[in-house]
Amino acid sequence: MTDFTGMTSLGSDYRALVLGASGGIGSAFVEVLRADPRCGEVAGLSRSVDGFDVTDEDSVAAAAARLSGSGARFDMILCATGALTIDDVGPEKAIKAIRPEAMAAQFAVNAIGPALVLKHFSPLLASDRRSLFAALSARVGSIGDNRLGGWISYRAAKAALNQIVRTSAIEIARTRPNAVVVTLHPGSVDTGLSSAFAKGHDRLVPTDSAARMLSVLDSLEPAQSGGFHAYDGQPVEW
Numbered sequence: 001m002t003d004f005t006g007m008t009s010l011g012s013d014y015r016a017l018v019l020g021a022s023g024g025i026g027s028a029f030v031e032v033l034r035a036d037p038r039c040g041e042v043a044g045l046s047r048s049v050d051g052f053d054v055t056d057e058d059s060v061a062a063a064a065a066r067l068s069g070s071g072a073r074f075d076m077i078l079c080a081t082g083a084l085t086i087d088d089v090g091p092e093k094a095i096k097a098i099r100p101e102a103m104a105a106q107f108a109v110n111a112i113g114p115a116l117v118l119k120h121f122s123p124l125l126a127s128d129r130r131s132l133f134a135a136l137s138a139r140v141g142s143i144g145d146n147r148l149g150g151w152i153s154y155r156a157a158k159a160a161l162n163q164i165v166r167t168s169a170i171e172i173a174r175t176r177p178n179a180v181v182v183t184l185h186p187g188s189v190d191t192g193l194s195s196a197f198a199k200g201h202d203r204l205v206p207t208d209s210a211a212r213m214l215s216v217l218d219s220l221e222p223a224q225s226g227g228f229h230a231y232d233g234q235p236v237e238w
């Protein structure tokens with residue numbers, strides 16, 4: 001695993017919450033954070049284990065209410081949910097392959113889902129100190145960086161996610177001036193999501209990607225809230 005010295009910008013005994021904790025990258029976040037001696041608690045929620053479904057607002061609201069009811073406040077919330085293939089439908093290769101229901105499903109999981117997470121979970125971010133929120137986007141959601149085409153629905157949903165997080169960051173800064181709210185590109189990572197599309201591509205080990213993204217988050221200032229950064233610390237163009 002990449003050297004990860006721990007989250008130095010958060011207080012000792014900080015509390016983290018990973019949404020999508022069952023996923024390749026989500027479970028790597030949990031593993032890396034559990035190994036950080038400064039981390040007081042890592043809570044995780046996922047669809048397959050807890051029935052936490054970002055396409056169902058009642059499920060998102062109920063999960064947030066359960067945590068809120070127990071008085072929980074988090075120093076860091078990581079939204080690692082997302083999908084590239086949904087109901088056996090993979091990303092389109094051409095315009096003629098666009099299917100409205102498949103596109104709507106992409107938006108439900110990759111854009112509206114994290115928007116609902118922001119709606120119900122951002123109130124759980126600590127307000128009296130530095131706090132961090134990150135949602136996993138993808139470089140292919142960058143409009144300026146799009147040179148290959150294809151994958152229209154997934155790209156568009158991630159571009160929408162970037163706008164949702166950017167807009168939310170501006171509002172959250174009004175009540176939480178020390179918050180950093182960003183989207184992150186994890187790199188090409190060896191998980192179930194990417195395995196069918198990995199031929200000929202090097203992929204990062206999930207814990208490596210998670211550790212590098214945590215280092216990036218640790219380094220960001222509130223003035224950089226609303227940004228889109230890659231696992232290597234470089235900003236990604238919109």
Ligand SMILES: NC(=O)c1ccc[n+]([C@@H]2O[C@H](COP(=O)([O-])OP(=O)(O)OC[C@H]3O[C@@H](n4cnc5c(N)ncnc54)[C@H](OP(=O)(O)O)[C@@H]3O)[C@@H](O)[C@H]2O)c1
Nearest residue numbers: 020022023024025047048053054081082138188189191193
């Ligand atoms: N892997 C890559 O190379 C790569 C590259 C760029 C961006 N990303 C992004 O990184 C994120 C994580 O991807 P990954 O590689 O870790 O994929 P993964 O291993 O397939 O994990 C996806 C996670 O999302 C959860 N999920 C899917 N649909 C959900 C829903 N409707 N409600 C709640 N949870 C849902 C899954 O939950 P269950 O399994 O419990 O159902 C799982 O925890 C995604 O947003 C992806 O777009 C990945």
